Amino acid sequence: MKKTERIVCSFAVLALLLSLGLVCSAQDDTNVTYDEILHAASHPSEWLTYGGNYSSQRFSELKQIDKQNVNTLKLRWVYQLRRTGIFESSPIVVDGVMYLTEPPTTVTALDVHTGRPIWRWTADLPKNLLTIGLFPTNRGVAVLGDTVYVATIDAHLVALDAKTGAIRWSVEIGDNRKAVAITQAPLAINGKIIVGMGGGEGGLRGYIDAYDAKDGKRLWRLYTIPTKGEPGVETWEGDSYKYGGATTWNTGAYDPESNTLYWGTGNPAPDWNGDLRKGDNLYSCSLLAIDADTGKMKWYFQFSPHETHDWDSAEPPILFDAKIDGKMRKLVVQANRNAFYYVLDRETGQFLAGAAYAKETWAKGLDAKGRPIEMPNIDPTTQGNLLYPSITGSVNWTSSSYSPLTGLVYVDTREQGAYYFKGHPTMEPANPLDIGGGGGQRVIYGDDAYSAIRALESTTGKVRWQFKMVGDSWTGTLATAGGLVFCADSQGNFFALDANDGKPLWNIQLGNSVRANPITYAVDGKQYVEAAAGNAVSVFSLP
């Protein structure tokens, strides 16, 4: 994963390699091998995994679109959803086909040359679908071999034929009647499909699964909360571990060298009242390092022990190697919902650095081991307790990106405070009216609430620059070798910033907020940038 190890294929060479024939073979035997995903960086014309590569860097080597010409970007085609809904999909682009998902769970294959649909598959969902604390949407698919994998909102993993969308198999990941619901893109590794689950506000116990990519057989399951007799269960008072949440609702990262998965976990439940779950509540609000073959936990790092503000740690972890104190280190970093940026040794989980990257009023800082030094009286109260950040956190499910060229991590940051209200200490599992045990927030309105793209020094978390936006942005970032960062504001402006200094270089009004991570790819030697705004997918290129 070192930059020097990359087989960097310059764009000019790439263009030569691509067929310039008039007929574009959109799909010559779709067959995404594990090896291709492994070396995703050397296939920058494709976007092979949710995070762009196993390291979840959301960085592209493409550089046809650069600082000089980005202001001539032109809309090339639009695809509109067949039903309106919350559209948060980050597509996969491979062999001339774009695979995207529409809410609640529809997979659509588009001819990437024209934007015209090739096939569409829609999950049969129960009419009494249970989605507690989340919207029925889907954030993307995984592709491995000639198969597309999607996790449905009613918690099934489905394998579809990549050419036709015909269903190969479907297995149940969890019981939707008990509030298990899935919105994340699965992660395809060597012969296995890794997928987590959501629904923590419904009072359940989190887990992460691996399935055989061929037949859907479950290979392992790792619960994120220990049960009686297991170490860590003592961090949960009484029986509270039984419905403690700690779900795994966002897509993680993978280090093939050490065969380790990195996956964030959600909050403990009930969310806003920790009175009857005293203790650190392991392994909620943590990053887990998992052996991909066995599902055994290698190490964990808990960001927010005994969390009471719904600050999940499900944010996508980013892997890269960099020098710290003159020594090359294998790192995993995460910009956490709790407003701190963390740098860990990804081999050991050792805390190396951490700093607040957004306004927070709940901790004085982090101690030498990375544990927060909490301020007094930060728990929610019946009258409402004012804290920063708000429930949705300094960042939520959207992805940050990392550019090995600038060494910066780009975070779509939210600056907002809220009054936190206490819920009740016991919760009724799978009761949609008892979401997270009640309680919640009232946010602070006013000019000190805003979003900003912040560029953090990747080994320290120090803010190098920021680009302030109007409103509450829910877009991930994309960094490119063209020296650009793409993102969007809540007002429907999709834009490009200079990756070095955050200067805005181009924008277009797309009519509705972009609530998905943008991606980039190339077709026939032309680089495209994709953004999903409101009800529509738009792709842009140079004229």
Add this chain to the structure above:
Amino acid sequence: MNVIRWLYGAVPGIALGIVLMAPSATAQFGGPPAAHGPRPRTTPESIAAGKALFEGTCANCHGVDGSGANGPNIRDAGTRLGPEALYQTLHTGVLGSGMPSFASLGEEKLWQLVDYVSSFGQPTGAAASGDPQKGRAIYDANGCSSCHMIDGQGGSSGPDLSKVGTIRSAALLRKILLDPGGNLPTGDDLQERAQYPAYEMYRVVMKNGKELLGTRVNEDSFTMQLRDESGNIHSVQKFDVKEIERVPDKSFMPSYKGKLTDEQLNDLVAYLASLGGAK
């Protein structure tokens, strides 16, 4: 965890005061399912009443026989959705489409519509005279599964047959086996039209001389997507095309005329007609 809490009020004051959505704990699409009493028994009378309702209310968009007009083909809606979801769809409409709510018809009439729509596309296995068990063996022996998929098993260059018994009559299945090119199925999924012959074969000659033969997956005024015999998709810009020619009455599927005995054919049809079925 996720975002719903934010919607209770995490509205940035600076952002022009936008209220996106009303809070809802369980986000169903189109609101919570409509409550209703038990479904009345389906009778020939209820189906007839539903037919009258359908012709007056639904036929303008879905065609008088449900095969589509302005709106989609819904002949398999009964098997695909089942009565409850069908009722809910009629009651609530489909957000983002032209399908409105028909709640004002009242429960009794909605169930009559459900009865009539459900009478489309019932499995036709009973009408086939052959032996489905033997038919299955014939299916396997003739390599049908190299192109067709049933319940996830088989190839994907031809149509998925998992539910073919609910959407094709035994008589039509028989005709297809004897003359596949002359009895292409209609599609209604991708194109912006009511229905069109799916798997229709086209020969495309590009300006650079390259030739393509494939079935049409999709087409608009400027582009075409073709699937070749191996199932690969080809994207065609019509500006680059010298000639597009429809190849009538052809299919990549071979005819089984003369290759199977009448009895074998009956068995195979019986097997295919048994596939799918109401859940």
Add this chain to the structure above:
Amino acid sequence: MRAAKYLVMVMALCWALPSFAQVPYERLLNSDAEPQNWLMYGGNYGSQRFSGLKQITPQNAANLRVAWVYQMRGGGVMESSPLIVDGIMYVTEPPSNVTALDARTGKPLWHYVPQVPRDFVPVGLFPTNRGVAILGDKLYLATIDDHLIALDAKSGVVRWNSLVADKADGYAITQAPLAINGKIVVGVGGGEAGAHGFLSCFDANTGKLLWQTYTVPRSASDPGADTWADGSWSNGGGTTWNTGSYDPELNLIYWGTGNPVPDWNGEGRMGDNLFTCSLIALDADTGKMKWYFQFSPHETHDWDSSEPPILFNASIDGKPRKLVALANRNAFYYVLDRTTGQFLTGVPFAKQTWAKGLDAKGRPIKRPAAEIEPSVQGTLVYPTLTGAINWTSPCYSPITGLFYVNARDGGAYYIKGERKFEKGNSNGVVGGGGGGSRPGPADETTTSIRALNATTGEKKWEYKMVGDSWTGTLVTAGGLVFSADAAGNFFALNADTGEPLWHLLLGSSVRSNPVSYSVDGKQYVVDSAGNSVFAFALP
């Protein structure tokens, strides 16, 4: 469609926009003098949908790009043709909402969402809205549940609200009203529910009803009652569901009328069924009918004649004539003298199999009933039930003298319905008397943009599309025709030759009429696809 789900906008942005000018009648009268604006549904009183702008030309059209996008927040079918007045765009969203946008940026300024009963199901039509009218400082909106509402154009607040019709009788409105001197004219839809067609005229300032003219007899002594056997006029029909035109000099309003009821069985309503499937010319002051022309006497295929009539002047046989032209759903193109209603020319502009031709008075010479009447098993007739054209607007260029129409070629099997019609059943039960159609031979239906010699109907060129397009046309002084195909490819054609010059896939079908305007010297073309409004301009 709950109001609560809609964006509620603070109007802070209003300040930053150019000061709002009033739109007196004189501006509407001379709308051609201000091509930067689009002041009424049809572009001008002649419904020509011709834009005098010429920045975008056949030479540079290939450089067109999307300037901005606006997405509506609800679902439904967006069929709105916006107005653009001094930098502000007024667009409507289904079912009956109005949104004001900054025409430069597409950013919303205000939304108006009327209280429409949630469970109201109009019969035989989609709950949508096709646009507003402007006069003075007010916008006029007709709602799906039959209200005419005057809104303050600056803020969207309600000035007055009048009832046009009772939805319980099957009435529903989707059209843009027409604003003339101090008056607002609006028609109604709902023929399939047995609504009796009429045209109403309201005082623009007070919302008071000034006149109302029915298009179908309401008693045996009304004119035309003898053309309905056995008092079948009581079934209703002849609705007025699309926006008409106006000749200020003659002070005549031209409006098309819909089909008789029940639609697909004419046995119980023998006779010509006046004044259904007609063009009617009404005195704008009194509502009195000056003349009528019936295109399809005793119609049995749901071929309304609600297509927008286009007014223009041209020489015929060396004599300058005041003309009205209409491309009819029945597949014939008609040219009439608009002073007298005299038939001058009529020729098919799309495939049709129901008439041998038109006689000297323009009356169709029908083929034998057995070949064309709906039957129990289905009779294959061209055009389809939706017709050779439906509600979308054709356009006319005074520069080329051509009439541009998006024409549908296709047939359908027509199925006979109930002879007896259950009047006033607004639940949609047995709407139109049952019956209808099923698709004709698969994949045969295509649409083409056709350029017709406006006075003869002779085809000059055509541009064939794939699929069943539901988009109107716009022609500009720059020499371009804009429209879109069924897949959502929005395109520009050379107005002289039909040659395609530019296209962009908008990802969902375009079911509305394009318009053009300019702000700060920049020409924009705008249309909506799916749930989005797209504005195009040169870089």
